[in-house]
Amino acid sequence: MKFLLSFTLFFSSLIYANATQKLFDLYQNAQYAEGCNFGYTYFNDLKEDESFVSLLGFSCLQSDQIDKVAPIISALYQTPEARANAAYFSLLLMQKKLLMQALYDNKPIINLKFPISAHLLSKVFALYIANPKKSVPIKEYSDHSNPRQSYKLYTTLINGRKSIAIDEYYDKILTIHHVY
Numbered sequence: 001m002k003f004l005l006s007f008t009l010f011f012s013s014l015i016y017a018n019a020t021q022k023l024f025d026l027y028q029n030a031q032y033a034e035g036c037n038f039g040y041t042y043f044n045d046l047k048e049d050e051s052f053v054s055l056l057g058f059s060c061l062q063s064d065q066i067d068k069v070a071p072i073i074s075a076l077y078q079t080p081e082a083r084a085n086a087a088y089f090s091l092l093l094m095q096k097k098l099l100m101q102a103l104y105d106n107k108p109i110i111n112l113k114f115p116i117s118a119h120l121l122s123k124v125f126a127l128y129i130a131n132p133k134k135s136v137p138i139k140e141y142s143d144h145s146n147p148r149q150s151y152k153l154y155t156t157l158i159n160g161r162k163s164i165a166i167d168e169y170y171d172k173i174l175t176i177h178h179v180y
Contacts, residue, residue: 019052020049023035023042030062033065043075054082057072060072066092066096099153103154103164104155112129151167
């Protein structure tokens with residue numbers, strides 16, 4: 001009986017180690033959406049492994065699946081690095097929710113003081129706070145640090161779900177379309 005229990009524990013630890021390695025490989029190969037979806041299949045089993053959970057959160061952020069970081073945030077509390085990641089994920093989720101409120105509900109969000117990160121959503125949030133451009137449905141902003149880079153922020157419906165979109169432009173050429 002002890003042998004069977006030991007074998008089961010050893011086998012399950014191998015499966016979870018393989019899951020962590022696979023998530024890492026997907027992230028390293030810029031397969032963020034696959035990593036986010038794959039990681040979520042193991043999230044409940046590995047939510048005590050803060051490095052796995054953090055990597056899952058970053059995979060979801062990179063694939064524009066920001067809403068998926070909500071349960072991840074509460075699993076990151078043991079170490080200083082994990083708490084910092086949870087705060088970062090929380091910041092981006094809050095900025096997305098505030099932009100949704102501003103764009104869909106005409107809720108003014110000017111004069112708010114938030115830290116700004118290098119993440120695209122955070123940059124556009126800061127640009128919106130500085131100049132909401134309420135009279136136009138598509139808000140266009142230029143990147144202050146790179147004048148050749150610009151963004152368009154607007155609302156969109158995806159499968160009946162209200163979302164926001166940000167288009168990234170370089171020299172007026174669309175480079176990436178993001179939907180949050």
